[in-house]
Every structure is written in C-alpha cells, then in structure tokens.
Amino acid sequence: MIKSRLFTPGPTDVPPEVLNEMAKPIFHHRTARFREMFAAVNVGLKKILRTENDCITIAGSGTAGMEAAIACLVPRDKKTLVANGGKFGERWVKVARVYGLDVDEVELEWGTALQPETVKQKLATGEYGAVITVYNETCTATACDLQAIGAIVAETGAILLADCITAAGALPLETDAWGVDVVAAGSQKALMLPPGLATLAVSEKAWALGANITSPCFYLDLKAYRKSVASDDTPYTPAVSLIRGLQVAVDTINDIGIETVWARTAILAEATRAAAAAIGLGIYSRQPGDSVTALSLPEDIDDSIRAKLRDKYGVSVAGGQAQLKNKIIRISHMGYVDPLETIGMIAALEYTLSDMGVDIEIGKGVTAAVAVLKDWE
C-alpha cells in the first residue's frame, strides 16, 4: 500500500487523465478522426516549444528523434561540433559517426556544460555545418546556456541541433527566438506520457540544408514525415494511443501555460537544492539545470539508497551512470510532480539517509523545502 512516485528523470508519472485517454478503444489512423487529432496535437506542441516550425512526431524513443535529425539534416561537407559532457552527449557522437560525419567532439568535464565562447571560437573558422548539444545532460543534471549558443549559431550558416529530451516542457525554451534549428523532445519526460514518442521541431534553415542530403535511412527519413505532416498525417503507422494521450497532456500544459510550468519546475528544483544544503548534501553539477537535480551522496552511502527509498517510501530516483554510480542520485522535477510530493520525497530522503547512518537532523531538509515552496503559485 506504499504509493509509487516516480522522481526518475524519465519515465515520469503519467496523469490519470492521460492514462484514461490511452485506455480508450483504438481507432484507425488512416481516418479524418486521426488527422484532426494529430493536427490539434501539433498546434499544441508548437505552443509548448515556442515555434512556428514543423513539428514531427515519430513512434520511437528520443534517440530515434535525434538520430533522424543527425542523419537527415547535418551537412556532410563540413565539420560537426558535438558536445560530450555525459552519456547523452557521448551517444550523439556515436550516432554522428555512424553516418560518417566529420565529428569534432568537445569533451567536457562531467558536471560542466558546453560554453558559448567555445562555440563562437569554433564556428569563427567557417568549417562547421552543425552544432549538436544537449540542453540538459540528464547524466550529470547539467544545463548549458542554449539561448547564448543559439544566438552564436544563428549568425552563421550552421544549424543547431539540441537534445531537449529532459528540457522541453521543463526548462525555458524559445525555439524560434533563440534560433534552435532542431529541438528533440521525448514523450516520457516533461510531456507526461509513457515512453514511445519523439518530437522534433525543425527550422526552415535546417530543412534547406537537409534538401541536399539523400536520406541514409528509411523509417527515420525526416522528409517523409514532413511531407505527411503537411496533411496532418504520418508516413508509417503512428502510435495512436500515445498520440491520444499526448493530446490530453499537451492541452493540460497549454491550459496551465508553459511559462507557469517552467516556473514550477524551477521552484521544485530550488526547494530540492535548499533541502540538500540544509542536510549537508552537495549538488553534483557546476551548472545545474532545473529539470533534474543530481545530489552527491555522502562518502559511506552507495546506490543501495535507491532501493530503500523505493521499497519503503515508494520514491523512485535514478542513480549515477558510469563513473557516477554510487556517487549521486538524480531527482526529476519534470511533468506531473508537485510541491507537496516533493516535500514528501525530501522527508523520505532524510529518513533513509538517517537509517543508513548519516548524522542528519530529521526535518531540516523538509523545513528548508517548505520555506522555498511557500512562494509557489
């Protein structure tokens, strides 16, 4: 009878309204009914992503979305700058190499982000056709200054591809105003759905560069998706029930207003950081994003803390990846999570650390979080 609460940075909890919508009987996708639904979803996605660009939704994970963009839009005759500050940056390096791109990998110390100045210097050479970066590197819970990077790339002929999988719908993101040519989002994060959908927003500048590229793939051929979406359709069978849920989720977010959602994500992160400071836990990242918080574990505490949090308190958090295993836990503030359960999660963290022998004053973290969240609207 322990209630389950996903504080993992994907999947996140799905609102019951969305689950109910997805449980409704399936209908055929080659119908006016589907096209009407899909058209409405795409209008809603554009509002969330702050763009007039085409929104392409693919039945696949966020990785499929990023791969489609890398495969179909990145110029072959120039270098591609790829920022690698964690497991996701590392993945985009691999994908770019699969497609034979001339990759300039910027290796970042974990917990730091791609600096705008680096991008400026590299692009000044005129040798680059694209910049690929993660907005929020989930692995280290570190966000880059995507706005500043966008402003630099926009002044060149290169395009900016941003993995916004744990950012879209959580961190401020002005796709058009910031000049982000490709935004990639995944359904199981701030969009409050189960996994299974990737959404891309693609600029005219990116489509123009992609026009010269013969697609090296079929299912992920973005041009086919673009052609279909013009008539509110998909080239291959769409994941109808997920899109049905997406409509409810997108409408929910837009009813609240995306700026309010961003602000709420930020205050949940702020409360978590305040609680961590109060009980003596460090923040791992040097440039922490607000969608996910990575807390450094005390010396004697290992990853077994996660099973204790989950089994006794129903609180699921993520552990560290690779060299960060046993060093950090990662807590999501995205989507369907609210202040009251964030307070509860912090209580569970206090209890568990105390049970594991850490000398903390139970209630200090919670008190700090409660003080921050008092101003929540």
Place this chain on the structure above:
Amino acid sequence: MIKSRLFTPGPTDVPPEVLNEMAKPIFHHRTARFREMFAAVNVGLKKILRTENDCITIAGSGTAGMEAAIACLVPRDKKTLVANGGKFGERWVKVARVYGLDVDEVELEWGTALQPETVKQKLATGEYGAVITVYNETCTATACDLQAIGAIVAETGAILLADCITAAGALPLETDAWGVDVVAAGSQKALMLPPGLATLAVSEKAWALGANITSPCFYLDLKAYRKSVASDDTPYTPAVSLIRGLQVAVDTINDIGIETVWARTAILAEATRAAAAAIGLGIYSRQPGDSVTALSLPEDIDDSIRAKLRDKYGVSVAGGQAQLKNKIIRISHMGYVDPLETIGMIAALEYTLSDMGVDIEIGKGVTAAVAVLKDWE
C-alpha cells in the same frame, strides 16, 4: 496539474490496482465465476473484521447496512439504547424510530463518546434488547471504547450493533473477541473502494434474535442475504464491479496484515495531532479516534479554508457539520493514504493558514509530523 488527494473521511482515494480491476469487462453474476469471487471476498472480509460470523455485503451505502441490521435484528419487545453524539448517531435514532423501536436515546455532548459505565447501568435494568453505537463518530472524529462496551453487552441477552463505517479496517476491531454482534462497514472508507457497498458481520446471537422478527422490508431483508451467502450468492443483483474491486482491496489489506494497517492509521493520526499542536491548532474531540482527526480552526478562519486547500494544493478535507460548520476541518487517515502525503498535506495546511493571516511559523507542523513518522514501518 495539481494532484488530487482525498483526505476526506470518505470517499477516500482508491488504489489504481482497484480502479483497474473495476474497469475490466463486466461478467454475469449468476455464474460459478461470481460465486468463486464472492466466496474469496467473504473469506478476506472475515480476516479484516476478525470474525467467523457471516459477512453480508449489500449493494447500497453504509446507511443501508445499518438499516438492514436495525430493521431485521433488533428485538421489538425491549428497549433499544441508541448513542447519539453526532450526525451519525442521530441517524440511527431516526432509523430505529422508523421501525417503531422503543428508543432510549443517549444524547452525548459532541466530541464525547458513549461511556461503558452508562451502558452497564442501563443494561442492568434488564429492559434492553439492543445497544446501537457508532464506533467512530465521523462527525466529531470521536471514538468510543467499543471493546469495553462489547464486554458489557456480551454478558446480557442484548445485542450490540456498531456503526464501524469509519472504523473497520482503520481502528483496532476484534469483532468476535469483543462480542460485537453486528459490525457495519462501508466500501468508501478504509476498504479503499468507491461508495456503493455495505458489509455487515452478524453474530449467531443476533441471528437468533432476528429469527423472531418478520422482516419489515424487502431489499434489506437480512435473512435473504444470509440464505444466499451460504452458497456464495446474493438475493438480488450484486454490484459486480465493486465486488471485483473489493477483492483486490481486501487481498491488499490482508497481504499487509490488518494489524499493520491499524498501526499505520494510528501513526498518521498521531503525526497530524503532533503537527496541529506545533502550529497551535486544537483537536476538537475529547476522545479522538485515529481514523479521522478533527482540527479546531482558529477564530478568524472559516470553512473557506477547504476550497483553498483543494484548489491550490489538491488537498480535500471535510468541514464541520451542523454547529461545527466553520469551526473544524476533518482529515482522514483511512485506507490508501501514506506518510509522505500526510506530510505534504500538513505543509499545505501551514501554507493556507498563513495565507489566510494566521501567524504560524511555516515548517513547524511539518517538522513535528516528520519526527513522528520517522518511526513508521
């Protein structure tokens, strides 16, 4: 995107596993499949109610259950003692009068419970055939000493009918050992179901008295239910989907163990009382039960606090009834509610009182609750 949390003393939140079970396709009730399910449910109910007595489940509210017992089992040739310490006690007085019983109404000051000594004195006259009491008067969040009352009634020829609607599955209840002849429970309380089912556990002593009574009603004729349940059936169409959900709920409770469930309910109540003391709120009842807590509101705060709690924080609590309107709020600790969200509820209460101008130190109540719940197993 505010999560809804029912802290009302019925309905209470329903676990998703129960909701999912009830959403499954309906099947016919005059089948072996139904009888097998119903037999299993009745075995589970007996474990929860700690009884070998017949368990009768009626499609109706808790009131229907109490009425069936009063109409069909209470001797007509003797007096009936009915305790009235709130809206529910008052209701059983009315029901008893509808059926022409010779009612001796014991009017209790609200916030106090029927005293065993009173029962002892009354029954010593030999004039009484039945005692009707509420175990936990939800209206005032006040519990009587049902064990002591049971011991007194058991030594007489009278029967004890207990409204255990906000007690069964929440407060310690040993139906057989305490000599409670009729226990009435409702589905939408600690049994974690939507409203729609009443369950009665009826002793042989009560059946024996009822044998001499010609049933004054049809749908609520308990003898018909008893006859049917002997073959795991019901006399009239049962609420199949609710019983289906009941099976999941009953199995969940028995997997945990009813004593653990009682202990958890108690510690949630204790944490809430500790938080109230820390922020200067009084407990209304002089004999508070652990299934529901009634907090006295400060002078300047009225019932509008409930809409604020609900609209801003998703926390639904009950207000006061009749003369207690604007004086108290009532918070449930029954069923599918856990420590972490109880902590969150207290934070919401602190925020709301502070927003309404009450001078409280935000975090004091939460800290007190967190300290109590540290010992939760």
